[in-house]
Amino acid sequence: MTGIRSGRHSTDGELFEPPARRDHVWLANIYATPWHLPEGVPSEPPGTYLRLGRLERHLAGAAAQMPRVVHLIDLDHDRVAVRRWNHPRLLTAARLWLLAVPSGQIVAVLGLDVRCGPGRTVDLLEDCYHLDVRADGRAVEALAAEALGVEGDFLPERHQIVFAPAISAARCDEIVRRVVHRGDLPRRGEFDTITYPAELNRRTETVAAVGPYVSILGGQREHVENLVFLSAVQGVAGAARLREIRSAAYSAVGTFRGRDREGQGTHARRETLERLSDRLGDMELDLSYSVEATADLGMLVPSLPVAGYHDALYSVMGLVDKAETVARMLRRLERAIAAELTAIESRERRADEDRRLRWTAAIGAVSTLAVPVGLILAFLGVNASEVDVTRSMFDGRYLPVYGLAVVLLLVGALVSAGLYVQQRRAVHRDGRDAGRGG
16 A cells, blocks of 8 residues: 555455554655546545544545545556656655545645655655656656546646654654755744644654645654645645636736727627626635635544644645635725726716607607698698699799798708717717726
């Protein structure tokens, strides 16, 4: 078995029993990926592969909120090649995990068993962090993508955990300097970014140091190690999703302040803003359930050591503060969109009022024309002494009357045209002002 012990039954029907004390170092290199769990691909609960002890029954009730195992690929450790580390014979096992977090995002984990002390794994950690590792002559990214039937590379977000045997208090500071700080120089504690969860460091034979990119745990109980592993998987996935939401927010701002907005009419602009508003709603929901909700593992796992590690990890990675920053960005963008939608509604109401005014003027002009024309026709049709039945209606005698009718016609036409031009200019001016705003 590789690193974290399995809870599955072996081929002879016996359970894999955990060792009383870890006799090797297990490196868990956790990578965020851009992939999501394909539709219809089965996954299994973590308890199928990880011994979670008495806490497994608590996780069963929160299975939808915990990572699930999609693939577990055994690698030939004799064919694992690295760039810097020059102790290949100390590598005794290798395995590639593919897990799906509740949002469906895939997280890859390269697990390595090493028969040496944690201080001698620094170069191997560097190789794994920078993905200078090949298995069977292929990159780890390619192996993971092939297993899922997708394409692409891992994302920048990653975290490494060194699970080690018990570390003496005398060597604790030295090991932390080598593994976490990647150096042997003395450090100034007041400027240290490493966190030491109290419950995981309570006993003299245990140690836990948590940094933004690497953690080290020594002498911890097996079920604690396994839950710490799942905690780090959630943390890496949350960090990757947070960056994606932030990038999407910047893209939405670019659309909101787009160069083509000056040429958009109010109807097209309204449609653009409504689509942006829908996107913002999706991003806020994703932020809440994929990042913020995962920050409190203690609600799912009633274990002080595990909750302490999870809180420390999210704290040193700054996920809670970063999530709040992104949430403020989304809220302010949402308010800006709402304000512009209100302005568009105001312009549309003014345009409707101008349109009604134009139609009223046009109807009035038609009525003004119809009345004199009707009067003229009525006058010519009456049986009166002023109407000479021997003269045609087009006789020059009636030119003054026709002239008056034409003048009224022109006045009505000019009034309607003037109102129309004025309304069009107002609409164009409002659109230009909207383009300069925001």
